[in-house]
Amino acid sequence: MPDAGAHAQLPEPGPSIKAVVLEGPDISRAITRMAHEILERNRGADDLVLVGIFRRGVPLAERLGNEIERIEGVRPPVGALDVSFYRDDIGIRQPTEIGATDFPFDVDSTTVVLVDDVLFTGRTVRAAIDALVDFGRPRAVQLAVLVDRGHRELPIRADYIGKNVPTSHRESVEVHLAETDAADSVLIVEAP
Amino acid sequence: MIKHLLSVEQLSPLQIDQILKTADSFREVGTRKIKKVPTLRGRTVCNLFFEPSTRTRISFELAAKRLSADVVNFVGDAKSSLSKGESFKDTAQTLQAMGVDAIVVRHSSAGAPLRLSRWVEASVINGGDGAHEHPTQALLDLYSIREHFPSFKGLRVGIVGDVLHSRVARSNVIALRTVGAHPILVGPPTLIPPAIESWGVEVAHDLEAVLPTLDVVYLLRMQRERQNEQLVPSLREYAAFWGLDLRRTGLLKPEAVIMHPGPMNRGVEITAEVADLERSIITDQVTNGVAVRMSLLYHMLGVEERRAEQPRRPGRDSAQLALGADASEEPAGVVAVG
Numbered sequence: 311m312p313d314a315g316a317h318a319q320l321p322e323p324g325p326s327i328k329a330v331v332l333e334g335p336d337i338s339r340a341i342t343r344m345a346h347e348i349l350e351r352n353r354g355a356d357d358l359v360l361v362g363i364f365r366r367g368v369p370l371a372e373r374l375g376n377e378i379e380r381i382e383g384v385r386p387p388v389g390a391l392d393v394s395f396y397r398d399d400i401g402i403r404q405p406t407e408i409g410a411t412d413f414p415f416d417v418d419s420t421t422v423v424l425v426d427d428v429l430f431t432g433r434t435v436r437a438a439i440d441a442l443v444d445f446g447r448p449r450a451v452q453l454a455v456l457v458d459r460g461h462r463e464l465p466i467r468a469d470y471i472g473k474n475v476p477t478s479h480r481e482s483v484e485v486h487l488a489e490t491d492a493a494d495s496v497l498i499v500e501a502p
Numbered sequence: 503m504i505k506h507l508l509s510v511e512q513l514s515p516l517q518i519d520q521i522l523k524t525a526d527s528f529r530e531v532g533t534r535k536i537k538k539v540p541t542l543r544g545r546t547v548c549n550l551f552f553e554p555s556t557r558t559r560i561s562f563e564l565a566a567k568r569l570s571a572d573v574v575n576f577v578g579d580a581k582s583s584l585s586k587g588e589s590f591k592d593t594a595q596t597l598q599a600m601g602v603d604a605i606v607v608r609h610s611s612a613g614a615p616l617r618l619s620r621w622v623e624a625s626v627i628n629g630g631d632g633a634h635e636h637p638t639q640a641l642l643d644l645y646s647i648r649e650h651f652p653s654f655k656g657l658r659v660g661i662v663g664d665v666l667h668s669r670v671a672r673s674n675v676i677a678l679r680t681v682g683a684h685p686i687l688v689g690p691p692t693l694i695p696p697a698i699e700s701w702g703v704e705v706a707h708d709l710e711a712v713l714p715t716l717d718v719v720y721l722l723r724m725q726r727e728r729q730n731e732q733l734v735p736s737l738r739e740y741a742a743f744w745g746l747d748l749r750r751t752g753l754l755k756p757e758a759v760i761m762h763p764g765p766m767n768r769g770v771e772i773t774a775e776v777a778d779l780e781r782s783i784i785t786d787q788v789t790n791g792v793a794v795r796m797s798l799l800y801h802m803l804g805v806e807e808r809r810a811e812q813p814r815r816p817g818r819d820s821a822q823l824a825l826g827a828d829a830s831e832e833p834a835g836v837v838a839v840g
Contacts, residue, residue, distance in 0.1 A: 392527060395539035395569075400804045408527045444536045 331475050331483070332496035337456065340472035341370070344454055345377035347470050352421055355382045357449070359420045363438050364392040364409030366427035369489035370456060374425060387415040391424075396437035417446040423470075427485040429455040432466035457496055459483045503801040506619045506626040510637035510677045518681060522645050525790070525797035531568065532793055542571040545803050548602040550593070550618075551629070552578035552609045557764055557788065558629050558638070562606045565795035571803075574602070590614070594621040603803055607631070625802050633667050639763055640673035642794040644681060646787045647718055650759050654681040660712055662688040663722035663744060663771055666695050666733070670763045671722060675703055688712055689744065692733040709744055713753040720761045721746055721771045737770050747773045751781075759783050 332340065352358055355378055362371030368390045379385035392409040424438050435453060442451065454470035459477045477483060477498060484497045503520070504512055513521070531539055547566040549559050559575065566573045576593070588596075590609075597605060604625040607615045612634030619626040630636040644654070651657055659678055665671045665687050678685045686704045687694060698705055706712040713719065724740055734740045746760065754760075760772070760782040768774045776782060 394527070395531070395541040395800075400541055405805055408524055411527065411530050440540070444534065444539075446535075 326500045327497050328481065328500060329498045330495060331457070331498060332473060332494075334494040337472070337487075337494045337496065340456065341373050342377055344470045344472060345374050345381060348374070348423060348452075348454065349378060349382055351452075351469070355384050355386050357420045358386040358423065359389060359415055359417065360386055360423050360425055361389045361391050361413075361438075361442065363424060363426040363434060364390060364411075365407070366485055366487055366490055367391075367425045368409070369487050370427060370454075371423075371425040372489075374423075374454065389413045389415065391438055391441055393434055393437035393441050396441045398433060398437065411441075413445055417442065417448045419447070419449050421450045421452065422448040423452045423454050425454045427456050427487075428483050429453070429458045429466075429468050429471075430461055430483075432462045432464035435466050436464050456485060457483055503805055505802070506615070507637050507798065507802065508615045508619060508626065508628050509635050510640045510673045510680070513637075513677075513680065515680055515682070518641070518644065518677070521641060521794065521797050521801060522648060524800060525645055525793045528568075528793040528796040528800075529790070531796070532789070538568050538570060540570045541800055541804055542566070542569040545569075545571040545603040546601065547571050547573050547604045547606065547799065547803075548597055548624075549573065549575045549629070550578070550597065550605050550607045551576070552607075552614070553630070555608055555630070557791070558608065558636075559606075561788070561791045562627075562629065562638075562795055564792050565799060566604075568792070569796055569799055569804075571603075571799070590617070591621055594618050598622040598624065604799065627798070627802070630669055632669065633672070634669050635673045635676075636669040636763075637673050637677075638791070638795055638798060639670050640677035641798065642787060642791040643674055643720070643761060643763070644677055645790045645794050646761065646783055647683075647759075649786065649790075650757075650783070651717065654678070654683040657683040657717045658686060658715055659683055659718040659720055660686045660688050660706075660716040661720045661722065662709065662746070664693045664724055664728070664733075665689055665698075665722065666693045667725055667728055668722050674720065675701060686712060686716070690734060710750060710753060713750060714755065716754065717758050718761060719746060719754065719758065720763075723763065723765065724767055724770045726767065737767075741770050745769075745771055745773060746776050748775055751776050751779065754781075761787060764788065 349355060360371040360375050362368035371388050375385050375388040390410060390412045392411045394405055394408045422442060424435065426434065429435065439451060442448065452469040455468045456472035458468055458471045458474050461479065475483060480501050481498050482501045484499055486493060486495045488494055503517060531537060549562055551559055563573050602624050604627060605618065605622060606627045606629045607618055608629040609631050612632035614631050615626050615628040628635055628637055661671050661674060675685045686706055688706045688709055691707060694705060724737060758781065760776065760779065762772060762784045764784065766772055766777055768777055777784060
């Protein structure tokens, strides 16, 4: 257990930033590389669909889609998935905002690349796979994340990783994207 | 969110907004091939209906089932234990003993859900009590209105007909005012409650004069079973003066919509042609009812930190066998029991 001394300190006005892991251009380069890896592994963009996990997986999936279009000339369909109703901590943790789920395509016989910002315990991805199979039977499901911070609690791994960031449990990883936040950055902060 | 939903009065504008927003996501679930999510797996919802109801009961049942909760129906009729003389309280304790997580109750007596909530640990949802309230109807009505108008602020909603006996009207007036809309009660003086001033609501007795000013016309069901009270001379006369027909519909603003809580008496409060118009959103209300009830169950059963905050409370309710003595030692007993 954390020592009592932590409680004795005055609370910080905000989370304290310990490190800037990725800045704007780094994120763009990581996405470009991941787009290449996705195309290489799947030999092109045929039958490929990208599904962003709400919230920040959604703009990341859009960006990957844009990169794949720039490289390959075709844009894979991009969907959005909210996993709130499939989580295993319903009733234990206060829920966060629920986003729209939008599948403007059929997932049967496609290769689905799930996209999220941070891979941590793996529980969100577990929920996402459960949600996904309610929509059909993809030929394969792959996982792309901008940051893998470790500490998995389930046998899940990512196929495409923007950056591996070793962290402690007391830290948290914050991903900021221009679409949802002010600008692009990935930070390690001391957990509140 | 809240433990029980007995009156729509309990809900703040923010909570209503949360329920309606989450209902958007459940609307989407309702459009899928597999219309079921595992959200409330292992929870049990009991529909306890002492009054005949088709749509509310089925709507709640579908809502619970689509959340993967288990549903049991207790219909208080000649075939149930009620006919053997079981009291409301005994029924409540029986359900409590069986370990249900939520009870949706409909009863002809106003206040029955409140009493029930004091006897059981389950969440109680008012599915209509006497002439008091029908909060989930008001929520699904708000949701349906919200699909057609960008904001509730200042929307003029005419609630037409038998306000006197209508729990739907009461809940809607409260809910509409909570979100900043402007309800107007319309009907013959005999069907408007006598002490209506205390509601502080605009009242109109001339339907045709008020129709052009409305954004929503909400028709109440003319309750045939109340005809012997002689509040209107006949249903035919009611239809002639207060029914919404095509001619009267022509007085409405082009963007105005027509609503009805169902079941409709076609030819009485609404003519068949009007009920089938595009601007009549009565079937949307039914569809939305399932999504809104899913959202409510999710917020009431799924969100609460049950393990941490819902210990058994011996001695707090008279319904409990353990009385008095344990009450003061609650915090100590909590950990061991929970």
